[in-house]
Structures are given as structure tokens and as C-alpha cells.
Amino acid sequence: MKASATLRSLSFAALASTALLFATTSCNKDNTAPADNLESAEDNGSAEEENAAISDIINASAPADASVAGSAPAADAADYEKVLSRCAIRTYDATTRTLTIDFGTTNCVCANGKTRRGKIIVRFSPGPYRQPGAITTVTLDNYFVNDNQHTGTRVFTNTGSGSFTLDVQNASIITPAGTHSWNSQRQYVCTAGFGTPTILDNTYQVTGQATGTNRKNVSYTATIQQPLLKSFAVGCARHFVSGTVSITNSKEKTLLLNYDPTGSAACDNIATITVNGRTKTIRLK
Numbered sequence: 001m002k003a004s005a006t007l008r009s010l011s012f013a014a015l016a017s018t019a020l021l022f023a024t025t026s027c028n029k030d031n032t033a034p035a036d037n038l039e040s041a042e043d044n045g046s047a048e049e050e051n052a053a054i055s056d057i058i059n060a061s062a063p064a065d066a067s068v069a070g071s072a073p074a075a076d077a078a079d080y081e082k083v084l085s086r087c088a089i090r091t092y093d094a095t096t097r098t099l100t101i102d103f104g105t106t107n108c109v110c111a112n113g114k115t116r117r118g119k120i121i122v123r124f125s126p127g128p129y130r131q132p133g134a135i136t137t138v139t140l141d142n143y144f145v146n147d148n149q150h151t152g153t154r155v156f157t158n159t160g161s162g163s164f165t166l167d168v169q170n171a172s173i174i175t176p177a178g179t180h181s182w183n184s185q186r187q188y189v190c191t192a193g194f195g196t197p198t199i200l201d202n203t204y205q206v207t208g209q210a211t212g213t214n215r216k217n218v219s220y221t222a223t224i225q226q227p228l229l230k231s232f233a234v235g236c237a238r239h240f241v242s243g244t245v246s247i248t249n250s251k252e253k254t255l256l257l258n259y260d261p262t263g264s265a266a267c268d269n270i271a272t273i274t275v276n277g278r279t280k281t282i283r284l285k
Contacts, residue, residue, distance in 0.1 A: 040220035040247055043180040044210055046173060050150060051166065053112065054138060056083050058122055061090050061101055066124045069094040085111045097124040107147070118143035132160030149174040162190030162202075168210075175215060182212025184222075193232075204230040206243070219250040229265060236267035239284050 060083035063071035071092055073080050084090075087108035088101045099122040107115035119141040125134055138154040152171025158164050165187050172181040186208035193202030209223040228243030242260035256274040260266075261281065269284040 039216050040212070040214045040218065040222070040249055043173070043212070043214045044182070044220075044222050044247070047168075047171065047180065047182060047184075047210075047212075050145060050173070051154065051168065053114075053145075054120060054154065055156070057088075057101055057120060058099070058136070058138065060084060061088075061099060062122070063092050063094075063099065066097055066128070067094060082111055085109070087116060097126070098122070099124070103143075107144075114146050116143070116145055130158065132158050134158045159187075162194035164188050178215030178217065180212060180215050182210050184208065184210035184212075202232045206230060206240075214249075220247055221249075222247045225256075228259065231267065233267065239269055239271075241265045241267055 060080045061073050064074040065071045069092075071094065073090070084101070085108070087110050088103045091100045091102070092098070093100075101120040101122070103116045103118055103120075105117060107117050109115055120143060121139045121141055123137045123139075125136070127134060134157070136156040138156070140150055140152065143150050150171070150173055153169040154171075155167040155169070156164060157167070165185070167186075168182070168184040170181075170183065172179055186206060189205045189207075191203045191205055205227040206229075207224050207227050209221060211219070211221050213219045223246050224243065225246050226242070226244045228240040228245070231241050240259040242265045244259070245257045246254060247257070248254040254275070258272045258274070261270065261272040261279075270281065271284055272279050272281050274280075
């Protein structure tokens, strides 16, 4: 992966975490896992999914040169149109190093089938934003996805060699069923593939945790206990191939999700959940 693709790579890595959403809900029928934990897992997965979408939008819209007024996107025109689907108006102010993606005041259907309205505002730190230490700060202005309002600040920090961190601060998703609020910290370490023109040889180790309150007003902590391994090789990209995530709520109920129950790091959709000493094998969707 080229160094300039750091932010883009985050979107792929973040998308993988949505497997948590589908894995846990698929087990709801037999009550193996506590309902409060399932709610927290769903909310955490939805949050990570939108983090991924936002990073895709930024990558497609980011200026080729942040110091040049009106700089065009670094991404190919086809990539820009594919991600934004002509839904947004892009403006860039080099004086303040501010990129604004405006979806308007009425819903627009984007490439992934979701509707969006409102603004994503991106501010780049001084200097080349792709260099180690560069910081990209994202805020949301009256921003809605599928009529659910998203709030909060997201800070991307380039740590070099294809690696980065993501700090999500005071975020929430406001839905008719309640409000999910959270903070999270993630570290993405590129372990292979940096510097090559393709992402298919990339691998990442992901660590970190999230704390929040789900839509049912139950607080939780989601902690990556063993680093999650993400591979973009054909057949592997949909799910993490190893690692564990523990979700504990304020009622002292804990669910452990294991992406590699066989210890082989196979590119498959087999995982397990463990609750109160009972383990069930599941298939990630």
C-alpha cells in the first residue's frame, strides 16, 4: 500500500468491524448472549460502519495538495463519483485547510444505498497531511444517515509506514429507538504490504477499545483483548481472521467474540461467542 492511501486503508479496516454487528445479531434466536450485550454489539457495529463510510468520503474528496487553494481531489474522478454519487458539493479552503462535503438539506441516495444530508467538515493540520504525525480532524454539521443524526469528532493521526490511529470523541447516533453515545480509540498497525501498489497484500493489527451507552441506556465497554488481524487477500477481506473482542455492560454481563476459534487464522466466516462459560460457534454474515 502506498503511503498516500493511509486514510483509505482505514475505511477497509473499519468496515471489517461491522462483522461484529452481524455476528452477534445472528445468535439472538437462541438467547445464548444477553440481550443488553447484543444491543451494545449492534450499536458498536453501526458506529464503526459509519466511521468507515466517512473515511471513504474523505479519501475520495481530500485535496491533492492541501496548501493550494481550490486543490482538486487526489483520488481519480471515477472514485470520487462512485463514493459520493454526485450527492455532495465539495469545497476546499486552503487558507484554513478546511474541506467541506455538503450533502444538502434533503436526503440524497449515496452509492451504498444509504441516504445522507448535512455536512462533513474536515480540517488538516499544517504540513503535508500524508506525512507521519499529520492530523485530520472531522466534525459533523447537522449530518444525518438514513434519517438518524450522527454527531461527534473523529481525529485521524498518521503514525507512519501505513499505520494510523483513530480517536472518536463525544459521538452519538440519534435514532427513534434511542441514542447510542460513545468514545473509542483504535490503533491500526500495518504489518505487511506497505509501499506496494495494491491493497491485496496488506495486513493490519487492530487494537483499542470503546466505551458507550447503547440505545437502551445501558453502558458498555468493548475491548479488543487479542489484536484483530485484518488481511485483504482474496477471500479474507470480509472478516477479521483472528483476534478477540470482549463486550461488558454495566450489569456485569460479558460476551467474548473470537474470530479464530481453530487457531489457524483461516479466511473463513467461522467465529465463536462465549457467555457465562458457554461457547457457541457462529457464522459471520
